[in-house]
Amino acid sequence: MKHYWFLDNAWLIPLIPAISYFVILLFGKRFGERAAWIGLASIGSAWVLACGTVVQWISHVNASEHGGEPGGEHGAVETIRAFGRSIKLAAEGASAGGEGHASFVANPIIHSTTWFQNNGFKLDVGIHIDGLAVMMLFVVTTISLLVHFYSTEYLKGDRRFNHYFAALSLFSASMLFLVVASNTLQLLVGWELVGLCSFMLIGHWWEEKPNSNAALKAFLTTRTGDIGLLAGVIMTFFVVQRYTGTGSFDITQVNQAAIGLSLDGNSKSLLFWCAAALLLAIIGKSGQFPLHTWLPDAMAGPTPVSALIHAATMVVAGVYLGARVYPIFHEGLNIGDGGINLMAAVGGATLLVGAGLAFVQNDIKKVLAYSTISQLGYMVMGLGVGAWSAAIFHLFTHAFFKANLFLGAGSVSHSGAHHSFDMKNDMGGLRKFMPKTFATFMIGTAALIGVPLTAGFFSKDEILATASANEYTFFKYVGLLGAVMTAAYMTRCVYLTFFGEYRGGHADHGDAHDSHAAHTADGDDHGHDHGHAASNDHGHDANGGPHESNFPILGPLYFLSFMSIFAGWIFAPMLHHIFHWEIFEKFPLWVDPHVGSRGFPILEHPEFAWIDPILATAAGVVGVTLAYLFYWRKAYGQNITERNGALGAGKKLLVNKYYLDVLYTDVIVGATKGPIAQAAYWVNQNVIDNVLRYTGKGAAGAAKFVYKYIDQKGVDGIYNGSAAGTSALGGLSSKLQTGRLQYYALLVLFLLSAVAFAVVITN
């Protein structure tokens, strides 16, 4: 096989930012604010390498497709599937040669070296580079690069500028380490490090309690999901052991074992539990219902970090895990069967739950956060309904338009709203002041709500089309309903931010940033980015009014806007249907795993049908229209939620986030920290300790009795009870009061029992 330098050396990609982390951390002070350029340079080189992998992977796929290793895969398809339940799939997979992708093998590039060995168990560390990994490398490095660049302006003058860039480097490095992982344990390592970095960055301004609370909440909630990850990764090891006899975390082996074991009736439960455990991990990390509550709070971090967390790192790690060991889910949860399954249900529920919450937010970042939850729901649902390629494609496009929206929101806040994110009080009418930000934000919004020909349109459409093709009709309608809601809440968000009258700049913001600490403290409806050492660092704030941002902020927005449209065109069945250009269906060719049906379930791509885009567009139009009437025109009057009981109750439920935060923070965490911990400690101090104390007291009492009545009165009494005896008794009782003697007595008792023990044994 040909050698591909960039693919073979993909391990450099996580390594470079990791080195940058240590350099900034150790020598950052010496560089001052120039430390940012170290981070920028490192992620820039990583990006170049990632682009190299993209180019080489594409040529690898092309080479494999034409004259590569063809070899009886169709035969294998039939053999392996003939005994499973998915005969339908196999038949279609063989006949639906329309794509022809399933019929060649493009092996992933795998290199690994032994990390350590421990009794019959070798842990490798290495790279597993295939289309999925290459796609992720590209997305992560691209978004990270833009975020680095943007941050040089956005965080200028921050009190911990260097730490910020160090953490950003480590964040990217961990995520890239996770992406290239060749085994599930390595993936777990990257996963936890990503969690650590998000903890550091969300809590970047840890002086204020709400920020450190948010950081803790993020870490602990995802850590709850990690119970599933620990158990699930352990089970992947035993899945392989069940199949081959030797356990392994190796991803290729895990996938093969899952496919192989699915035919073995006895292993069904192992696969199911493994899938369920890993699904719990995804729920925690990717903000799925019901563990999504940390994600909106994570807005406490600086805005560029939010963009990075929501677009390219952290939350997509969960989806990536789902895609990585997809056979486990596919076989464990019977995804091929249609109807309903756990993964699709979790995704579908999240999609609606997140979208619903986005309606009642006044903080622009929180609207976007809930929209991320909802979009992640699409991805997980996509995986759950067998739309692997579409879900991954949605991850790909979402990364661009969501980063676009977040950075846009940052720009609005930075230059237009005095570092506030409150749409109702500090924004409005900004399109006049910041036309460029407005334009890019509108493009991002268009992609998010799925305006035809934008990236989000194609990716969302593909999920829904595949859902119906795989007989998940119910989830197709869930997705459409979600599309209506998405269109509606984004219309509201855009209206509040950019249209109407400018509401910012009232008196209490005249005194700039001094009041920000108070603002942050008063609850989660006011997010502020306020890491600046002093307000006079900002020359441009002096003129008070909202204005356009400068290039380090706008540049990334331009690029992301471009991608928000055109990233979708590499998997656009509609355009392919019209124009028949190959470029419109390249994504599945490049990204789908071409490892044969023994290594991965057969992925189907439905034939294009006009009904899908028409339905999706109609959903968007309905959503926009409703929101336009409701918020913009106020067609139902100002305060409908106050006049109508049912709607009012609905709003209250949403404002209170379905009371999940109450359940988690007050009930579960509160109880664990409070009553349960206190009770355990009380038991410790009063029961366990007292058992000993009273045993001791009892023994002391017995000793006292023996001394007083037998020794003194009986034996010693003969000698008329001397004064010395009495005083000794007094001393004894006073010692008893201090509690010290009880322990000596306890010892006596113990020794007695020990003697008894000895007697038992030796006889």
Next chain:
Amino acid sequence: MATGFDAWVLTLTTFTPIVGLALVLLIPKVEEELIKIVTLATTVLTLGFALYVLYYFDYDHTAKLQFEVKKTWIEVINSNYHIGVDGISLPMLVLSAFVTVLCVIYSWNHFPEPHNVKAFLALILLLEVGMNGTFIAQDLILFFIFFEIVLLPMYFMIGVWGGPNREYASIKFFLFTLFGSALMLLAFLAIYFKTGINTFDIPDLIAADKSRITHGVQLIIFGGMFLGFAIKVPMFPFHTWLPDAHTEAPTVGSVLLAAILLKLGTYGFIRIALPILPEAAKSWAPWIGLLAVIGIIYGALGCLAQTDMKRLIAFSSVAHMGYVMLGISSLTAFGINAAVFGMVAHGLITGMLFFIAGSVQHTFHTREMSRLGGLLTQAPKMGWILGFCSMASLGLPGLAGFWGEFPAILSVFQPADGLNVAVFRTYMVIAAIGTVLAAGYLLWMLQKVAFGTPKDEWKDHHIHDVGTAEWIAWLPMLVLILVLGVVPGLMFKTTDDAVKTIVKAFPSTQTAPVKSHEPQAEHGDDAGTEHSEGDGTDHAPAESEHSGG
């Protein structure tokens, strides 16, 4: 048997501190600097011997006893001066010598009241004899004596240099341990008489045929050892001495207690109880596992209820040692490897946390977390180190704590043959839940102590950040936490073979693979593959219940 210097090096590692102790006693009390220097020189020399062992250890034969010496000692009871190290004792021995040096360095300018430098350092030297000796002893009587030597210096260290409640704590510590030791000694005696070969030699006893001892008696003997070791570990419900001892002990005492003394218990299980009485171990294992997971959850809950930083760290030891014991209870090579790793990792990480708690107390004169806050602003270096150690303690991959925790949890998914799989998998889930609680209490501590802004009472104080002595004492530990986290193979390579020898008594067959090399045509034949999971492994707990007579 070793010859030349090799025959002496372990003896030197153990008894050099005695020489130092004698010198210290000869120096007048007022010559504090000289005393410190002599002590430091002694411990460094001891560490040098330990490093010699580390360097010349034959890593290809870690199961074999090396630097072995066997000399007649108490002929009348056939007890020998038999010493040696294998892959399990080596890391513990080095850790012990290493931590002692760092403790002496830290003590340089952190002497607790009533300051008596001479007595304090003399006790540390005596302590070191006991600690090092325990890890090299290959004879039960020798082991017992070293095990007991440790008791006295620690008792005085807590009782004299401790906090306000020191008397209560020191006596509690002393009596608990002594009680355990008494039963342990009886168990040793029982072994001596019952095996019929009249020896205290550990390798001989491991090799001996124990079929003469009925299962019931084996269970009781194991029970005696169990109490002795479990109290030292400490396992729930024998742990109550630990929070008190830690809370009251001076910083260095806490560090030594956490880093080394607790490990004497777990080491005893691995070195003595398991290999000598494998049958009984198998019957006890589910119960040990049960107490271990109770300890994990219970210790974590105890942490959450604390307001005193040091007491919180003390309770966290209960939880962390739960993971170690869980690994041991799986009776698999995997689990015991994890346990040894966990012992070293916990020693380093919790030792560091106690160092920090000590320095916090030294600076703020309080450990009440409600009065602390903003450490990261006032003493950023110490704050960062606290964050680093918290992360290590909660088992972040890439730092040492993870490799004790994760493999231990993994090992109970498939414990040794004959153990009830369902029970152990339940333990696995509970242990995994424990990791969340661990993250909870450590991060809350971090939030209260390090984040936020300094409380008003400290606003105007000038707070000393990490000083030179602290850097010298801490840096090696921090580096080791990172190095072992990144290259866990360093430890696993050392322990693996030795551990395998120990678990030979616990055969662990793996499930027959499902895969056949043909295409899956006859997969129906594999229908029986999962049977090893469900069948009759329930007897083990039941048996130990009936064994009272």
